[in-house]
Amino acid sequence: MSTSTPDRTEKSTSSTKSTKAPAAHVIPRPAEGHWPGLATPPANTVRARVAKSLFLRAVDPLNLRVTFPDGTRRGAGGADSPVLRLIRPDEFFQRLGSDGLIGLGEAWMVGDWDSDDLPGVLGPMAARMGALIPAPLQRFRRVVDRRTPSTEVNDLEGSRENIHRHYDLSNDLFQTFLDETMSYSSAWFAAQGQPDDGEDMQVAQERKIDGILDLARVGEGSSVLEIGSGWGGLAIRAAQRGATVLTVTLSAEQKSLADARIAAAGLGEKIEVRLQDYREVTGTFDAVVSVEMIEAVGKEFWPEYFRTVDSLLKPGGRFGLQTITMPHDRMLATAGSYSWIHKYVFPGGIIPSLQAIDEVNDAHTTLKVVESRRLGLSYARTLARWRETFLAQQAEVEALGFDETFVRMWDFYLGYCEAGFATRYLDVWQLSLGRE
Known part of the structure; x- marks a missing residue:
């Protein structure tokens, strides 16, 4: 795995290393080559729409809040519940639609979403892992999931x-x-x-x-x-x-x-x-x-x-x-x-x-x-x-x-x-x- 410094913009530019943790709004933009294929989300509009529908249906009953840049909120959490902030919703759902939970993690890596309480956000999802996808769609898991490389x-x-x-x-x-x-x-x-x-x-x-x-x-x-x-x-x-x-x-x-x-x-x-x-x-x-x-x-x-x-x-x-x-x-x-x-x-x-x-x-x-x-x-x-x-x-x-x-x-x-x-x-x- 390469450990080169990622770009903060869409283009490859050099930058000095930070001496402290980045502020929540600083979004790393990894350069192609350092993290191959990570900078650009997969483009699949249909899958992104399906992923958005399933994601919102899954989080609506959970004790957390999901916020969109336009102020829209989803989730059943109250004022003290953990917050998942969608920074770039379109990219987030494209990654989620293309690669499921791999896409969720990659979206975090590049800053498509953020949270001040990452374990708190992931906890309610982990607790209901077997039920996040509706039962009728579980049969398609083997078709959608990637398989372990030989x-x-x-x-x-x-x-x-x-x-x-x-x-x-x-x-x-x-x-x-x-x-x-x-x-x-x-x-x-x-x-x-x-x-x-x-x-x-x-x-x-x-x-x-x-x-x-x-x-x-x-x-x-x-x-x-x-x-x-x-x-x-x-x-x-x-x-x-x-x-x-x-x-x-x-x-x-x-x-x-x-x-x-x-x-x-x-x-x-x-x-x-x-x-x-x-x-x-x-x-x-x-x-x-x-x-x-x-x-x-x-x-x-x-x-x-x-x-x-x-x-x-x-x-x-x-x-x-x-x-x-x-x-x-x-x-x-x-x-x-x-x-x-x-x-x-x-x-x-x-x-x-x-x-x-x-x-x-x-x-x-x-x-x-x-x-x-x-x-x-x-x-x-x-x-x-x-x-x-x-x-x-x-x-x-x-x-x-x-x-x-x-x-x-x-x-x-x-x-x-x-x-x-x-x-x-x-x-x-x-x-x-x-x-x-």
Whole structure:
């Protein structure tokens, strides 16, 4: 992904980087070439009219307000409800009509719409995701939806490229908003579902790490395999418990920083970080742990993923899995669809349901879920903290070479996910899998 500075006008002109967050009325206009195809909305009048009709019908009963430049308002929200401001309605509906939810995200990226409360606007939509399109039109979903490109399938080659596109963006980028543990997954706040009490993020992340290590029974003398290294935080914590750890990642950037952090902690003899696919690991381990990596595996590879874990786990061992989940019916309805998240953030990914995890393990392994812990509302708070910190660091992000369109893209990604967890459309679980 290019990180060139976007244009603010229809023509390509150079501009200096902003040192503070842009005012709400400043509209980035990405140049062709930097973000191919994004600057000009698709021209399809019929689809735009249909999209406008469906959109207005969908938002009219929701607790939000939609405002048009001419002063027109739609939505059932009152004075205190979140506001979706349409800046360029024609372009907005053209994008929505051409690409559905991909178009919604792209319209935000280029400034066709705006809001002072992005998660608040997206939340009511997420809560009614399955009902936004009238039932008689649901049958046309497969015709309209884009399908996952064959280049993003998570075979050995595709997985490396998919991981590279996100996790190799820049270690410095992730350091602008993550805490000292460098945990890029849900924290575990003590007061879940309550107003944010200001609990330190590092404390909440360490509680999460300890929670999954406990479920995997990691302690003194344990041999541990971690699938998905992150930046080494979990491996360091496991080694501090007395375990020896092999941790594998497909991100060269992550391995580089993880190695440095492990060395700084004086744990180089206890932890090995490999640039390796989980399917290439051999040996057996007392415990296997994997935190929010299964979402990148791909539905067709779930049997192989769990079979691999099963084969690597010693008798009596435990698999500690932290996974984002979604309702089973929504997983089935969206499987194979190509979303905004796929296109811009996590190519090749799919979120499982708890039912799918049970079914795959029943059919393909000797493993069963024996303990579980639900953390979904902690993830909403985690994402809200990340988003607040990221936006406060916009000047530093731009100094790294990322343009305003990228900043808006990342803003939408974090706000979109926060809304999903806050409404329980998405959830996250810590699971312990063992053998009977």
